[in-house]
Amino acid sequence: MIGEDRGDLLVEKGADDVARTSEGVEITGKSSTVKVRVPSGTDVVVGTGSGSVELDGTLGDARVTTASGDITVGTVTRLDARTESGSIEVEACAGECRCHSESGELRVGSAGSAELVAASGSVDAGHVGAAHVRAGSGSVKVGLSTAGDVSVEAHSGSVNVEVPPGIHPATDLRAKSGSVRCDCEPGSDGSILVRASSGSITVTER
Amino acid sequence: MSRAPAGRVSRPAAAPSELGAIVFTDIAGFTEFTAARGDAEALALLDLQEEVVRSALPPEGRVVKELGDGLLLWLPDAPRAVSTCLDLLDRFADVSRDESPLWVRMGMHWGTPTRRGDDLVGHAVNLAARIVELAAPGELLVSTDVRAAVGGALAGLRLEELGPVVMRGIPDPIGLYRVQRIENPTSPVGSSSSVST
Numbered sequence: 336m337i338g339e340d341r342g343d344l345l346v347e348k349g350a351d352d353v354a355r356t357s358e359g360v361e362i363t364g365k366s367s368t369v370k371v372r373v374p375s376g377t378d379v380v381v382g383t384g385s386g387s388v389e390l391d392g393t394l395g396d397a398r399v400t401t402a403s404g405d406i407t408v409g410t411v412t413r414l415d416a417r418t419e420s421g422s423i424e425v426e427a428c429a430g431e432c433r434c435h436s437e438s439g440e441l442r443v444g445s446a447g448s449a450e451l452v453a454a455s456g457s458v459d460a461g462h463v464g465a466a467h468v469r470a471g472s473g474s475v476k477v478g479l480s481t482a483g484d485v486s487v488e489a490h491s492g493s494v495n496v497e498v499p500p501g502i503h504p505a506t507d508l509r510a511k512s513g514s515v516r517c518d519c520e521p522g523s524d525g526s527i528l529v530r531a532s533s534g535s536i537t538v539t540e541r
Numbered sequence: 542m543s544r545a546p547a548g549r550v551s552r553p554a555a556a557p558s559e560l561g562a563i564v565f566t567d568i569a570g571f572t573e574f575t576a577a578r579g580d581a582e583a584l585a586l587l588d589l590q591e592e593v594v595r596s597a598l599p600p601e602g603r604v605v606k607e608l609g610d611g612l613l614l615w616l617p618d619a620p621r622a623v624s625t626c627l628d629l630l631d632r633f634a635d636v637s638r639d640e641s642p643l644w645v646r647m648g649m650h651w652g653t654p655t656r657r658g659d660d661l662v663g664h665a666v667n668l669a670a671r672i673v674e675l676a677a678p679g680e681l682l683v684s685t686d687v688r689a690a691v692g693g694a695l696a697g698l699r700l701e702e703l704g705p706v707v708m709r710g711i712p713d714p715i716g717l718y719r720v721q722r723i724e725n726p727t728s729p730v731g732s733s734s735s736v737s738t
Contacts, residue, residue, distance in 0.1 A: 380702075380703075380705070381704075382556075382704055382705055382706045382707045382714060383707055383708065384707040384708070385709075393737075398702075398703050398704045400675060400703060400704065400707070401707075401719075402707065402708060402709045403709075415703060417675050417677075419674055419675070419691075433677070435675075435677040437674070439639075443729045450677075452569065452677045452678060453572045454569055454572075454573065455570075455572075455573055467631055469569070469570065469644060469677075469678055470570075471569070471570030471572070471574070472570075472573040472576070472577075473571030475678030490570055490573040490574045490576075490577045490642075491573060491576065491577040492579070509639060511578075511639075530639050530642070532574070532577040532578055533577045
């Protein structure tokens, strides 16, 4: 799916059926790759059983589910992405970015806020305004873009939170068996709460 | 002592059940938690989940069976099933602690399973099991059939549509919704609908 500067919808290949409904256009492909070009900012809902999903260009609200496949997202307004066994990579999400993978990695370039769950993969959120992260066995890296709230729960794996220069967050950091290090001066510029079972915790200034 | 003839196993008779809500609970990341914290803490987590469920389940509901780190529940009334599950998620959050992080997620389908003794089996059960696999901790996901069964009977809910979802082994896409109480200030992604009276 490609969101680009155009006024119409173009199904380039793979569709078995294209139907107009009261809510928009429904495109169905049974087994081959479906490629669709839509106007920038279009809201999309994409579901596949076992294929990967690529959302390129600029789209509006996006909801994506796959049973087993990777999800790659360019620029969206808001996102809900779920895969049972694949990775999710998001370039930019202006608002709320929800990603959930049972056994893949999560990578978010930037987001207004992020709610990220990876049962057994690592999590990397580059520049987010706020984040709530749960990770089963991978490492977690969260980069704050502003004085936001961050909470991270990790069963095993290290947790690293980066804050912008000059930000002094309130912190509550607890590791059951790993080390804890915070390089930031304490303050009230947002909050950082981390719980780690067996990994280390570090909070650093970017 | 009587014995079944060799090669034959006595099985409970299968019989149609009544229409109702089939609910799966699952503790996300349980395998990883067990690996990190050990069997004793993992067992305590399972006990805590079951304790919370049994204490909050209405009299007409029942725990059908335990499934590793999850439970299969049966509730005959759709609106009450939804409110019970949301209450359960609140309770899981309340009792979740550093030493016992209850990352419970829930999936619900409304249908007519087949009874096999005390167990429930069939397509409706399989569907509910697939739904919970897409839920994140703290979430209740429900099928279109749950939404239809609830109708206008529950005030204060937001059902956020996640779209027709293709699930492994299920031939047709299933309409799926994320259920939240409306007092939650988080605005939903994409289209949503509220059920109110």
